[in-house]
Amino acid sequence: MIVQLARIAHTRSGDKGDIANIGVIAWQPQYYPILLREVTPERVKAFFGELVQGRVDRFELPNLHALNLLLHHALGGGGTVSLRTDAQGKTLGAALLAMEIEVDERELTD
Amino acid sequence: MIRIANGQGFWGDWLEAPVRLVDGGPIDYLTLDYLAEVTMSILQKQRQANSELGYARDFPPLIGRIAKKVRERRIKVVANAGGVNPVACARAVLSAAPGLKVAVVLGDDILERIPELLAKGYEMRNIDTDEPLSIISGRILSANAYVGAFPLAEALATGADVVISGRCADAALALAPMIHRFGWQPDDYDRLASGIVAGHIIECGAQCSGGNCQMDWQSIPDLANIGYPIVEAEPDGSFAVTKHPGTGGRIDSHGVKEQLLYEIGDPRQYFTPDCIADFTTLHLEDAGPDRVRGCGVRGAPRPAMLKASISYHAGWKASGTLVYSWPQAIEKARAADRIVRQRLEQLGLRFDEIASEYFGVNACHGPAARPAGDPPEVQVRISVRGADKQAVDRFTREMIPLVLTGPPGGTGYGEGRPEVRQIVAYWPALIPRDEIGTRVEVVE
Numbered sequence: 059m060i061v062q063l064a065r066i067a068h069t070r071s072g073d074k075g076d077i078a079n080i081g082v083i084a085w086q087p088q089y090y091p092i093l094l095r096e097v098t099p100e101r102v103k104a105f106f107g108e109l110v111q112g113r114v115d116r117f118e119l120p121n122l123h124a125l126n127l128l129l130h131h132a133l134g135g136g137g138t139v140s141l142r143t144d145a146q147g148k149t150l151g152a153a154l155l156a157m158e159i160e161v162d163e164r165e166l167t168d
Numbered sequence: 169m170i171r172i173a174n175g176q177g178f179w180g181d182w183l184e185a186p187v188r189l190v191d192g193g194p195i196d197y198l199t200l201d202y203l204a205e206v207t208m209s210i211l212q213k214q215r216q217a218n219s220e221l222g223y224a225r226d227f228p229p230l231i232g233r234i235a236k237k238v239r240e241r242r243i244k245v246v247a248n249a250g251g252v253n254p255v256a257c258a259r260a261v262l263s264a265a266p267g268l269k270v271a272v273v274l275g276d277d278i279l280e281r282i283p284e285l286l287a288k289g290y291e292m293r294n295i296d297t298d299e300p301l302s303i304i305s306g307r308i309l310s311a312n313a314y315v316g317a318f319p320l321a322e323a324l325a326t327g328a329d330v331v332i333s334g335r336c337a338d339a340a341l342a343l344a345p346m347i348h349r350f351g352w353q354p355d356d357y358d359r360l361a362s363g364i365v366a367g368h369i370i371e372c373g374a375q376c377s378g379g380n381c382q383m384d385w386q387s388i389p390d391l392a393n394i395g396y397p398i399v400e401a402e403p404d405g406s407f408a409v410t411k412h413p414g415t416g417g418r419i420d421s422h423g424v425k426e427q428l429l430y431e432i433g434d435p436r437q438y439f440t441p442d443c444i445a446d447f448t449t450l451h452l453e454d455a456g457p458d459r460v461r462g463c464g465v466r467g468a469p470r471p472a473m474l475k476a477s478i479s480y481h482a483g484w485k486a487s488g489t490l491v492y493s494w495p496q497a498i499e500k501a502r503a504a505d506r507i508v509r510q511r512l513e514q515l516g517l518r519f520d521e522i523a524s525e526y527f528g529v530n531a532c533h534g535p536a537a538r539p540a541g542d543p544p545e546v547q548v549r550i551s552v553r554g555a556d557k558q559a560v561d562r563f564t565r566e567m568i569p570l571v572l573t574g575p576p577g578g579t580g581y582g583e584g585r586p587e588v589r590q591i592v593a594y595w596p597a598l599i600p601r602d603e604i605g606t607r608v609e610v611v612e
Contacts, residue, residue: 068382068383068422068426069382069426070380070381070382070426070427070429070430072430072431073431074431074433075296075594075596076296077296077433079429079430079431079432079433081425081426081428081429081430081432083383083422083425083426083429105536106534106535106536107534107535107536108534108535109533109534109535109536117433117434117435117436118448119429119435119447119448120448121448121449121450121451121452122425122428122429122447122450122452124425124429126429126432126433126434126435128433134521134523135521137205137206137593137594138206138482138591138592138593138594139482139553139591139593141485141487141521141523141551141552141553142523142525142531143525143527143531143532143549144531144532148380149532149533150533151382152382152532152533153532153533153536153537154536156536156538
């Protein structure tokens with residue numbers, strides 16, 4: 059079945075220059091493998107479309123059941139150069155919650 | 169065990185927070201983080217105008233408010249409030265709170281040394297773009313190396329009540345008391361890394377105790393009285409994060425995880441001046457109401473290079489807004505945008521970038537925004553930036569005329585013509601550690 063990422067994870071996002079970072083945290087430890095399977099750099103880049111001008115890196119934190127995503131050239135130049143309202147990418151984590159992922163109903167234990 | 173509280177996550181954070189941390193229960197150290205990247209350039213300008221300024225001006229009056237209790241309870245304050253003028257900051261603290269002992273950490277300010285460092289062959293290439301610093305020479309407004317926790321610990325060792333630094337790594341503010349009290353050495357990599365992780369958790373203040381927390385945010389109690397975080401640090405490097413009883417907010421492992429991941433890169437290599445911390449080795453667990461425990465962090469030796477934060481003039485920018493209402497609010501706003509762009513073109517004005525956003529449609533999430541339908545109202549925000557200040561200024565005259573010359577029903581122009589603002593951009597670079605000599609002075 060198709061669900062939104064919000065069903066299994068919460069996020070927080072911020073900036074480092076023109077790179078936006080999104081921390082993606084599984085609601086339950088058993089959802090971490092779903093994050094690994096579904097939240098791939100390719101899908102994240104496709105989800106944000108032209109907002110992300112560069113690559114997407116993904117780092118794994120199995121100890122926290124979390125991923126760290128780096129979205130390169132995603133903030134219109136970043137910092138004070140950016141003309142965006144959200145020049146620090148504070149809302150991009152929330153945006154990602156709408157990304158559709160595929161899960162087996164039996165994987166959703168809560 | 170020592171209790172380290174952080175009462176300020178940035179300059180402009182809640183003024184009451186440090187006072188409440190002192191009043192609300194036991195703490196041994198109060199840290200305050202005032203410096204964002206571009207703050208240094210603002211402070212540099214203030215010092216150029218007045219040699220007694222150039223520091224966080226909120227800080228001396230705050231110390232005045234808490235001085236009595238700080239002295240009675242032997243609480244030590246560690247803050248990067250010094251900006252580009254830590255000595256002047258120390259003098260202001262002494263006049264607001266006579267009798268306190270104040271120590272400053274100097275040596276991070278390298279603005280005057282840039283020509284010398286370039287002449288020595290240090291290119292100070294931009295970490296993000298790889299361009300050499302020479303391409304912006306003449307436009308540099310401030311330059312500071314990030315110093316670590318050891319000079320701050322040295323300042324604590326003078327017996328100072330208040331330690332003031334300029335640019336230092338944010339997490340170093342919390343690590344310094346641990347080094348000072350537990351006698352940690354530069355090769356205690358794991359313990360230093362543990363202190364850095366604890367410092368990272370509290371460096372943004374209430375962002376680890378319920379503020380800006382997505383996890384079940386509606387259930388977080390009493391954000392109006394949010395409790396700022398306190399780290400209870402142990403000599404072996406393990407720690408607990410908590411807050412004063414009776415305060416609002418919430419501390420649990422989910423909220424702490426959100427903060428751990430905030431604005432980091434590769435979690436296996438979190439670079440600081442004192443060590444490289446591996447966030448993937450942290451063992452984190454809930455340990456009761458509003459209490460999270462951490463241990464097991466591994467660290468690697470400190471890097472040979474220090475990060476420098478350089479700011480420079482990068483042109484001018486301005487943003488103007490107009491509001492359009494239902495029906496066809498989006499279409500009206502887009503039509504207004506097309507008209508402005510056409511008029512700028514006809515004037516022959518050139519900009520590095522023109523960007524348009526539509527509040528209520530896509531201003532936050534851009535192409536990833538959910539469909540807006542036919543909303544009750546939309547605000548269009550048009551922004552330009554470029555090297556030519558006059559062109560940017562001319563743009564600011566092109567928004568309000570839309571009210572009478574554009575699509576129907578334009579409103580929301582009450583704040584008048586947009587302001588032209590200088591762009592002070594940030595240039596991160598590396599500088600060999602040996603070039604940065606720090607020293608501690610007690611200011612009487």
